[in-house]
Amino acid sequence: MKIQIEMLTTKPAHQVRKANALTIGKVAKEKVFRQGEEHDFWKEQMLHLHSTLNKVRFNIILKDVRADVVSQLVRHTKKAPIPTVQSSRPDWNGGQKRKPSDETYISFMMEHSAESWLELCKQRLCRSTMKETRLVVEDIINAMAITEIPFFEALAEFSAPKCIYRYGCCERLQCGYFNRFLKHVDSVFGGDRNDIKTRFYMHDCFSVTEQRENRDS
Numbered sequence: 001m002k003i004q005i006e007m008l009t010t011k012p013a014h015q016v017r018k019a020n021a022l023t024i025g026k027v028a029k030e031k032v033f034r035q036g037e038e039h040d041f042w043k044e045q046m047l048h049l050h051s052t053l054n055k056v057r058f059n060i061i062l063k064d065v066r067a068d069v070v071s072q073l074v075r076h077t078k079k080a081p082i083p084t085v086q087s088s089r090p091d092w093n094g095g096q097k098r099k100p101s102d103e104t105y106i107s108f109m110m111e112h113s114a115e116s117w118l119e120l121c122k123q124r125l126c127r128s129t130m131k132e133t134r135l136v137v138e139d140i141i142n143a144m145a146i147t148e149i150p151f152f153e154a155l156a157e158f159s160a161p162k163c164i165y166r167y168g169c170c171e172r173l174q175c176g177y178f179n180r181f182l183k184h185v186d187s188v189f190g191g192d193r194n195d196i197k198t199r200f201y202m203h204d205c206f207s208v209t210e211q212r213e214n215r216d217s
């Protein structure tokens, strides 16, 4: 599978600063960020999740992704992402016989705001999600983290399952992830897990550790 992350908004930080300023009757001048400053700006925006953050739109483009994974991702409609899915109409694919969806690989593109993406992560990072789907979501987050674009780097840090927000798994059958997270946090950080900012930070570190362990085992 190939992943491409594409920013659709020109001058995203300026668009959000302009919108934020307007809400308090001010006008924002375009700001030149110093090293690391834009990253902090986005982290703050993603913590607050004000509606002005929706000024920023981006595309996630997946090539050769399993069709059954796509059908799970496409069912995420919270905060209105815009999906585009490769067709499997027989008159468009040279009359090839259709295979089962877990043997079919297609292209998929989804246009998101930060908020619609975070909504998708809440559910699809839960360990009760189909594993293949969760791994695709983790791959997308890892791809965001190395874009060297502050908006995506910050978004990767905030991409977390619902249990991190709600302090526990919300599925009928507890997935066990949150308990592992708490144990890890206690032994490694000893930080204040009641603080949501700390919890996001610790989750970001923990998810990387757990991914590495799963790959090694």
Ligand SMILES: [Zn+2]
Residues within 6 Å of the ligand: 126, 127, 128, 161, 163, 169, 170, 171, 174, 175, 176, 177, 178
């Ligand atoms: Zn869970």
